[in-house]
Amino acid sequence: MDEGTAQKNGFAVGDTVGVLLRGPAQQFRIVGLFGFGDRAEFGSVTFAAFDLATAQRAFHADGGLDRIYVQRAPGVSDAVLRTRIEGALGPGFDVLKADEAALRVGQPVRAFLGYFTGALLGFAAIGVVVGAFIIFNTFAILVAQRTRELGLLRAMGATGTQVVWSVVLEAFVVGLVASVIGLVVGIFLGIGLLALLRGIGLDLPDTSTVLLGRTVVVSLLVGVVVTVAAAVLPAVRAARVPPIAAINGIRPRLRGDLRGRLVGGTIVTAIGAAVLFYGVDRADHTRGLVDQAQVVALGAFVVLVGVVILLATVARPLARAIGRPLVRLQGVTGSLARANAMRDPRRTAITASALVIGLALVGLTATFGASARASVREDTGQGLIADYVVRSGGLAGFSTEVADRMAALPELAAVVPFRFNSARVGGKVETVGAADRSGIDDVVDLDYVSGRAPDDGGVIVAEETARRLGVTTGDSVQMRFSRGVAELRIDGVYRNQNFIGIFGQTVPFIVGAATADRGFGGTQQDTLVLTRANPGERAAALPAMKRALGADFPNIGVLTRDEFRAEQEAQVNQFLTVLIAILALSEIIAILGIINTLALSVFERTRELGLLRVVGMSRRQIRGMVRGESVVIAVIGGAVGLGLGLLWGWAFTKALQSQGLTVFRIPVLEVLLFLFGSMLAGVLAAVLPAWRASRLDVLEAIATE
Numbered sequence: 001m002d003e004g005t006a007q008k009n010g011f012a013v014g015d016t017v018g019v020l021l022r023g024p025a026q027q028f029r030i031v032g033l034f035g036f037g038d039r040a041e042f043g044s045v046t047f048a049a050f051d052l053a054t055a056q057r058a059f060h061a062d063g064g065l066d067r068i069y070v071q072r073a074p075g076v077s078d079a080v081l082r083t084r085i086e087g088a089l090g091p092g093f094d095v096l097k098a099d100e101a102a103l104r105v106g107q108p109v110r111a112f113l114g115y116f117t118g119a120l121l122g123f124a125a126i127g128v129v130v131g132a133f134i135i136f137n138t139f140a141i142l143v144a145q146r147t148r149e150l151g152l153l154r155a156m157g158a159t160g161t162q163v164v165w166s167v168v169l170e171a172f173v174v175g176l177v178a179s180v181i182g183l184v185v186g187i188f189l190g191i192g193l194l195a196l197l198r199g200i201g202l203d204l205p206d207t208s209t210v211l212l213g214r215t216v217v218v219s220l221l222v223g224v225v226v227t228v229a230a231a232v233l234p235a236v237r238a239a240r241v242p243p244i245a246a247i248n249g250i251r252p253r254l255r256g257d258l259r260g261r262l263v264g265g266t267i268v269t270a271i272g273a274a275v276l277f278y279g280v281d282r283a284d285h286t287r288g289l290v291d292q293a294q295v296v297a298l299g300a301f302v303v304l305v306g307v308v309i310l311l312a313t314v315a316r317p318l319a320r321a322i323g324r325p326l327v328r329l330q331g332v333t334g335s336l337a338r339a340n341a342m343r344d345p346r347r348t349a350i351t352a353s354a355l356v357i358g359l360a361l362v363g364l365t366a367t368f369g370a371s372a373r374a375s376v377r378e379d380t381g382q383g384l385i386a387d388y389v390v391r392s393g394g395l396a397g398f399s400t401e402v403a404d405r406m407a408a409l410p411e412l413a414a415v416v417p418f419r420f421n422s423a424r425v426g427g428k429v430e431t432v433g434a435a436d437r438s439g440i441d442d443v444v445d446l447d448y449v450s451g452r453a454p455d456d457g458g459v460i461v462a463e464e465t466a467r468r469l470g471v472t473t474g475d476s477v478q479m480r481f482s483r484g485v486a487e488l489r490i491d492g493v494y495r496n497q498n499f500i501g502i503f504g505q506t507v508p509f510i511v512g513a514a515t516a517d518r519g520f521g522g523t524q525q526d527t528l529v530l531t532r533a534n535p536g537e538r539a540a541a542l543p544a545m546k547r548a549l550g551a552d553f554p555n556i557g558v559l560t561r562d563e564f565r566a567e568q569e570a571q572v573n574q575f576l577t578v579l580i581a582i583l584a585l586s587e588i589i590a591i592l593g594i595i596n597t598l599a600l601s602v603f604e605r606t607r608e609l610g611l612l613r614v615v616g617m618s619r620r621q622i623r624g625m626v627r628g629e630s631v632v633i634a635v636i637g638g639a640v641g642l643g644l645g646l647l648w649g650w651a652f653t654k655a656l657q658s659q660g661l662t663v664f665r666i667p668v669l670e671v672l673l674f675l676f677g678s679m680l681a682g683v684l685a686a687v688l689p690a691w692r693a694s695r696l697d698v699l700e701a702i703a704t705e
Contacts, residue, residue, distance in 0.1 A: 001048055003033045004041030019048055021058045022525070023399045024552030028054075067101075126361065127589055128226055130354040134593035135171075135230035137350045141600040143167060143234040151243045160239035167238070171231035172224060179223025183216060258345070262313045269306030275299030276651050283655035296655045300648045304360065307644055311356065311636075312349035316342045318636050326628045333621045336612075337628025340601075341636075348633055351597045354590035355637025355678060356644065361583050362674060363645015364652065369576040370667040371653045375498070376568045378663050383499030386414075386443035386530035387538055388545065389564040392555045397525030402556055405548040406531055411541040414442035414532040417513075418500075421520050424480040425509065426469055432479070433507040434516030443530035444499040446510075451492025456514045459488040462497035464658055465508035466490075479509070481519030488515070498662060500528070506658055590637070591681050598630055598689035609693055610702035619694035623686075626693050630686035631679055638678025642671055 001011060011017060011030060018025040034049065056062050072081045078097060085095050096104065143150070150163050191209060276299030283296065323338025330337070341348055390406065392398045403417040416439040423432045437453040440446075446453075446460070451473040454460045459477060461469070471477055475490050488511065497506045517524060533541035545558045559567065602609065609622060617625075646666060653664045 001030055001033055002040065002046060003035050005046040006030070006033050007041075018551075018554070020398075020553070020555055022060055023401050025554060026058065123583070126357060126583075128222060130357055130589045130593070132226050132230050133350050133354045134589070134596055135227050136233070137347060137593065137597050138600065139167070139171065139231040140234040140237075140347070140350075141597070143238045145600075145603070147238065147241065150238050151241065154243035163239045164232070164235040167231055167235035168228055171228045175224040175227025176220065178227065179220045182223060183219045186219065187211065258313045261309055265306050265310030265313065267306075268309055269303055272299050272302030272304070272306050275302055276647075280651055280654045283657070293652060293655055296651050300651065303647070304357065304644065307640065308349075308353050308356065311353060311640065312346045315345035315348040315352070315636065318639075319345075319348060319632050322635050322639075323628070323632045326632070330624055330628060333617075333624045334628055337625045338632060340625070340629040341632040347597070347601075348636065351594055352633050352637035352640070354593040355587075355634060355681075356641040358583065358587045358590045359638050359641030359674060359678065360644040360648065362580065362587070363642040363671065364648040365576060365579050365583060365645075366667045366670045366674070367646055367649025367665070368652060368661075369572060370665040370670070371649065371661050371663055372572045373569050374663040374665040375661050376565060376572065379496070379498045379500070383445050383447075383496045384443075384530070384561055384564070385445050385532075386416075387533045387561065388531045388542065389559045389561065390529035390531065390545070390556060391527070391559070391564075392557070395527055396555075397527055398553065398556060400524060400526055402549065402553060403526055403529045406529055406545060409541070409544050409548060411533055411537045411544045412531050413534045414439045414530075416440055416443045416530050417526040418528045418530065419513070419516055419524060420507070420527045421482075421516065423482075423509070423519065425477060430465075430508050431506065432516070433510040434513050435510065436513050440510075442532055445496060446494035446499055447496040449493040449495055451490070454491045454510060454512050454515070456512045457489060458491035459509055459511045459515075460492040460494055461490055462506070462508040463493050463495050464497065466493045479511075479519070483519055483521040486515070486519060497658070508658075587681070591685050594630055594633060594682065594685035595688060597633075598626060598686055599692065601629075602626065602689045602693045606696060607702060609696055610698050610700070613696070613698045614702060622694045623690040626690035627683055627686040630689075631682035634678045634682030634685065635675070638675050638681075641678075642674055646671070 001017070006012065013030050013032060015030050016027050017030060019028050020026075028048075028050075034047075050058065056064060070081070070085065072078065082095050082097075086093075089095070153163060153166075154160070187209065276296060279293075279295030279297075279299050283293075319338060319341040323334065323341060326334030326337055328334070390402060397419075400417065403415055406412060406415040409415075416435050419434040421432050421434070422429050424430070437455060440453045449463050451460065459479070461471065461477065466472060469477065471490055473490055473493055476487050477490060478485060478487050494510075497508055499507070511519070531541070531545070542558060542560070549556050549558070612622065613619075649666075650664055653661045
């Protein structure tokens with residue numbers, strides 16, 4: 001046994017332990033503990049090693065071998081040894097060096113970790129983009145505030161290029177310092193994320209924190225480049241202001257109106273929408289989650305870019321509409337708050353854009369989760385008509401003896417074991433289910449379009465897959481199994497390919513058990529056993545099944561249909577918990593952006609705030625005005641972002657219909673809570689800037705230039 005499992009479960013050499021192999025649990029004596037290299041703990045993964053004869057007997061593989069490990073003798077090169085082995089074995093065997101074999105064995109794990117790492121990098125990119133909006137806004141305001149200072153530098157002989165470089169170098173220093181701080185904070189956030197994953201039930205190996213040199217370099221490089229890039233445009237604008245105008249306090253303003261943004265944003269949004277709808281339509285003709293989602297994701301990103309461009313053109317009317325309740329509630333204070341949000345639509349749009357991105361992703365996640373839960377409920381409510389589901393943890397395969405024991409119970413009217421494997425059909429790897437024809441319709445409702453359950457040598461095909469392949473009942477389809485190719489007759493076409501009710505576990509093909517035995521060979525294992533009780537014996541069937549399993553199959557659970565549905569929904573919720581926790585970081589960044597913009601705006605409007613105090617505005621009214629402006633900006637970002645998120649949710653749900661997302665559901669309550677949350681975020685973001693604005697000394701404020 002591996003040492004980590006022994007330590008966690010209190011085993012020692014000489015103890016006896018039950019091990020599940022092909023059949024019921026068998027008792028073995030522990031004769032040693034082992035690890036790999038310097039690793040002795042592997043998280044939820046456990047290892048058991050047997051002597052060769054015991055392993056062959058336990059796995060029903062008498063005389064069979066999976067691999068042979070060879071150590072070359074002194075003086076024999078790798079190339080010579082490989083040639084000799086290939087000559088001795090002949091064709092049909094792979095002769096690999098140790099590192100080549102390790103790469104091949106570890107490929108599935110590396111692929112999974114690659115997807116996971118890619119997802120985390122995607123969220124990191126979101127944070128960088130949100131941060132870029134904040135940095136751009138900050139430098140735009142700072143440069144505008146220093147117009148006179150920069151004009152004096154120009155008047156004293158500084159060139160426009162030197163002015164630009166002074167701002168760029170300032171951005172470089174700020175970016176470098178902030179990146180170092182961000183890197184340190186990111187390390188602690190990574191440790192916290194691992195703790196969160198363990199907290200929600202994922203058993204991860206206990207390892208020390210790994211910090212690669214490339215991580216440090218890339219983090220610092222990205223932080224500095226983004227900061228410098230965001231500062232370039234404000235610096236160039238400032239350098240174009242004539243020195244005399246700058247000395248007189250005439251700040252750089254963008255030329256022209258917003259018609260260019262309107263035209264450009266409309267074109268980009270239209271292109272993104274076209275790609276989005278093309279991706280939804282294309283998903284009907286492809287298989288695999290990545291293939292179905294990638295074009296939709298591209299379209300969603302282009303739509304986001306178009307919306308961000310267009311936001312400045314609609315910021316003023318949106319602020320006017322959203323701020324109307326403030327005018328009614330606060331009178332002059334609310335009117336001024338609304339006017340401040342409308343004053344500079346570009347700045348309002350940039351500030352709100354950070355929230356747009358974050359809440360669009362939150363809206364997508366909420367819609368996706370609600371649709372997944374609704375799909376599970378509908379599929380298990382309609383497709384799954386069995387009374388009980390017998391399964392192992394993680395839907396791992398288990399011995400066919402389980403179904404045999406269930407079949408011997410007089411309380412059960414139907415016992416149907418299901419097996420799921422993969423076969424190549426039409427150039428794609430597809431999931432193939434296998435079950436006995438005699439009982440399949442007693443435990444699942446496939447909703448036949450035509451035909452019936454498959455005979456031996458036949459197959460039934462999901463309607464969507466049949467349409468894609470251009471086949472129907474009576475035609476034939478070629479399937480490449482692990483033991484060879486078979487031409488199977490299509491006995492029927494069915495609609496409900498997600499009859500199990502597990503997201504991502506759609507079944508486009510179902511063959512008979514005998515066909516699967518011939519095609520896949522080896523010692524077959526079941527994935528699920530669906531059972532239906534005799535009329536009036538449902539209550540008695542559950543304890544009878546548990547007694548039949550006894551202590552021989554401790555990994556097998558018996559769930560009612562409702563319990564099985566709840567288990568699938570819990571897995572969806574577990575996934576969404578991690579996702580929303582990560583997305584919350586982008587929301588925090590967006591709120592910091594609002595705080596930053598308001599604080600700079602208060603500083604920029606010091607004289608104006610002083611004059612308002614002179615004409616009779618109270619400190620409380622000043623605070624209310626700043627809070628109102630913040631709420632208007634936050635609600636603009638929240639409303640636009642959630643609307644975009646709902647569009648994305650619909651598109652991804654439609655694209656992933658064949659993966660089990662059969663229902664599109666808008667979580668109305670959650671959307672309203674998120675919208676209220678954006679208002680609350682606006683209030684919280686304004687606390688510090690509003691307090692500072694209300695504490696300004698009136699005489700000093702009106703004397704500020």
